[in-house]
Amino acid sequence: MAAAGIPAGEAADHAVSGKSSLVDAWERVRRRLRAELGEDVFSSWFARVELAGIIDGVAYLTVPTRFLKSWLEAHYAERLRVNCIAELPAPNGIMLSVRQVSRDSSQAVVIEPAAFRARPAAAATNAATAQAPSTAGSGAPPCERDLVDACGTVLDRRLNFQNFIVGKSNQLAFAAAERIAAAPAGSTPYNPLYLHAGVGLGKTHLLQAIAQEARRQGKRVAYFTADRFMYGFVAALKSQTALAFKEKLRGIDLLVVDDVQFIQGKSIQQEFGHTINALIDAGKQIVVAGDRLANDLEALDERIRSRLGGGLVVEVGELDEALRAKILGSRLETLHAAHPNFHVNPDVVTYVARVVATNGRDLDGAANRLLAHATLSGQPVTLETAEAAIRDLVRTREPRRVKIEDIQKLVATRYNVSRADILSERRTAAVVKPRQIAMYLSKALTPRSLPEIGRRFGGRDHTTVLHAVRKIEKAITEDRSLHDEVDLLKRMLQE
Ligand code: ADP
Ligand code: MG
Numbered sequence: 001m002a003a004a005g006i007p008a009g010e011a012a013d014h015a016v017s018g019k020s021s022l023v024d025a026w027e028r029v030r031r032r033l034r035a036e037l038g039e040d041v042f043s044s045w046f047a048r049v050e051l052a053g054i055i056d057g058v059a060y061l062t063v064p065t066r067f068l069k070s071w072l073e074a075h076y077a078e079r080l081r082v083n084c085i086a087e088l089p090a091p092n093g094i095m096l097s098v099r100q101v102s103r104d105s106s107q108a109v110v111i112e113p114a115a116f117r118a119r120p121a122a123a124a125t126n127a128a129t130a131q132a133p134s135t136a137g138s139g140a141p142p143c144e145r146d147l148v149d150a151c152g153t154v155l156d157r158r159l160n161f162q163n164f165i166v167g168k169s170n171q172l173a174f175a176a177a178e179r180i181a182a183a184p185a186g187s188t189p190y191n192p193l194y195l196h197a198g199v200g201l202g203k204t205h206l207l208q209a210i211a212q213e214a215r216r217q218g219k220r221v222a223y224f225t226a227d228r229f230m231y232g233f234v235a236a237l238k239s240q241t242a243l244a245f246k247e248k249l250r251g252i253d254l255l256v257v258d259d260v261q262f263i264q265g266k267s268i269q270q271e272f273g274h275t276i277n278a279l280i281d282a283g284k285q286i287v288v289a290g291d292r293l294a295n296d297l298e299a300l301d302e303r304i305r306s307r308l309g310g311g312l313v314v315e316v317g318e319l320d321e322a323l324r325a326k327i328l329g330s331r332l333e334t335l336h337a338a339h340p341n342f343h344v345n346p347d348v349v350t351y352v353a354r355v356v357a358t359n360g361r362d363l364d365g366a367a368n369r370l371l372a373h374a375t376l377s378g379q380p381v382t383l384e385t386a387e388a389a390i391r392d393l394v395r396t397r398e399p400r401r402v403k404i405e406d407i408q409k410l411v412a413t414r415y416n417v418s419r420a421d422i423l424s425e426r427r428t429a430a431v432v433k434p435r436q437i438a439m440y441l442s443k444a445l446t447p448r449s450l451p452e453i454g455r456r457f458g459g460r461d462h463t464t465v466l467h468a469v470r471k472i473e474k475a476i477t478e479d480r481s482l483h484d485e486v487d488l489l490k491r492m493l494q495e
Contacts, residue, residue, distance in 0.1 A: 026051045028087045036079065044413055045072060049080075051088075052097075055233075056267045059090035062097055067491055069096050074488060075414075097230075097264040155215075155223065158334075159208035165326045169317030170202055176314055177206045180285055181213035185220075185253040190312035192276065192286035194294055197316035200359025203289040204258055206316075210287055211256050219253040226262035233268050255279055260290040260308070264299050273304040280307070319360065325353035327360055331367040342374050348386045355394055366390045402445040402493045404456045410493060411438040423458035437486060439465050440472035445493060 029051075034042040048068065052060040061080070063069050072080065073096060084094050161181070166174045173195055183189050197203050211223045224232065249255060255275070263272055279286055290297060294309035319327065332344050348370075356366045366389075373389035374381050381389075412419045415434035422435045435457065442453045443465070450462035450469075457465070476483040 022051070022054070022088070025087045025089075029083045032083045032087070033079070036083075040413055041416075045076060052231075054088060054090050055265070057090055057092035058265060058267070059084045059088050059094045060097065060230075060265060061094055064098070066098050067488070069098050071488055071492065072096060074484065095265045097227075097262060155208055155212055157212070159205045160212055161209045163330065163334075164202065164205055164209055165323060165330055167320065167323035167326070169319060169323065170206075173197075173202075173206055173314045173316045176312055177210050177287075178213075180254075180287060181210045182217070183285070185218070186283055188280075188283060188285045191280055192288055192308060192311040194308045194311060194313045195287070195289040195316060196292055196294070196313070197289075198291060198318070198359070200361035201316045201319065202360055203316060205360070207256050207258050207287060207289055211254070214254050220251060221254045221256065222249055222252045223256045223258070225258045226260055229257060229263060229272065230265070230268050233271055249275060249279065250282065252279075252284060254285045254287070257286075257288045260288050261292065261297055261299070269299070269301050269304065273301055273307070276304065276307060286311075321353055321357075324356070324363060325349055328353050328356075328363045328367060331364060332370070335367060335371050339371065339375070342371055342381075344370055344381045344386075348381055348383055351383055352386060352390060356390065402441075404442045404446060404448065404453065407438050407441045407445065407493060408457075410489060411441065414489065425458070436468035436472055437489070439468040441486070441489060441493065443469045445490065 030042075030046065033046050037046075045068070048064050049072070050062050052062045054060065061084075063072065077094075077096075080096075081094050084090050161174075161178060164170075164174060176190055176193055177195075179189050180193055195203050195206060207223070211221045215221045257272075263269060276286055276288075288308055290308075294300075294305045294313065297305055297308075300308075329349050332342075332349065336342050336344075352366050352370070353363070356362050369389045370381050370386060373385055377385070379385060408419050408422050411434045412422055415430070415437075417431055417434055421431045422438055424431070439453060439457060442448060442456070443450070446453075448456070450465045454460040454462045454465045472486070476486055
């Protein structure tokens, strides 16, 4: 393994070059960017970029949203790269990824079944060599690991098989998951199992259910989200034991990796690939979930994709209305158990399951809102109160109302002109193009009429607006990069 990893946020005593020098260096990168691009651009696009660490001479930067990632890649990749190379020990460039903030991603752990501690000495030795990657090198004291513990273990007790409602769209995934969880250690019914589905359709629920059930059966389980895998990898490098993940993980029976689409970066991907291969070859069960087909995971190496796609691949489909009603019903029952005065009649469940048509996450949100509403008002839940309670939930699913002023500001920032330029009479190309794009976006994203848009663009005639709209419409069918750019602007405005 080449250079040691240097996680930016970790204690200096482990880092090769101290924490403070790296923090200072990152501050210098930020200062350069601010000086080069100006305060406006800097605060729009760079203020929330963080340095996660440096591995093999690559600086790993994280941002809070996918949009910001694609935007920076599309417009500022080179500038970021040049400035990072200039100030950081990162001769091999940069890698951008999206920071994961979700309930299930706060920690990665190796979960030891209670039964394991009572096993004979041979197995215990094995356990000693298989340290939790998340604590490797962090100096954390050894601790009792349970579903929730001082180490921040994250398995959520609620996400078990009993609470998982089976319907047409997920029955295959459920059956495979149960089978794997129940199989004796060392036998691998489908290896690897690759689950894919859109957001909120139960991937994490099934993965956690597998991990909990396997653990209950006395198997040793490691559960990771992609970002914890990445941080764990940094920690493993930092500990300088030169032990690769696969060594650390060889004592386990089952490896579960959630949200594999977020695994980024060449050496981390390689390590992930090695880990998967080594564990499969050693007869360990692997379960992986992603948001798309393995073959469409562009960030991953071709060989990993084919390995993931080479086992059992199961898609979890959209939840139909009946399934949504059952999931909601079961969630409400749980709430009722904790709040005996909280009742929701079947009509209301049917209504909510019909209008909240997106996914399990939003159904959870709806159930919580009904409870909050009932608790605060002290009134039973009726169709009317239910409608009021979830109205804003349903509304937040609609695209955001976009204001012409916001369009003008965003487009101006993007093209390095001022909003006044856009409204002005100036006809230089540097101003005309952003002006036309802003007019086009105003037509596409707001209900305003052409004359109204004209007035808002410095009192122009509606034919000028029409001309701009047609021109951009045509241009984006002919120019791929312009198309992508306008698309990004649209998404940004609606985000
Ligand atoms: P994903 O990981 O695919 O984005 P999650 O597993 O986090 O989705 O599911 C989102 C929410 O919906 C969770 O609270 C989960 O328990 C619930 N959910 C999804 N599908 C089901 C199901 N079939 N039965 C019960 N709850 C479900
Ligand atoms: Mg998930």
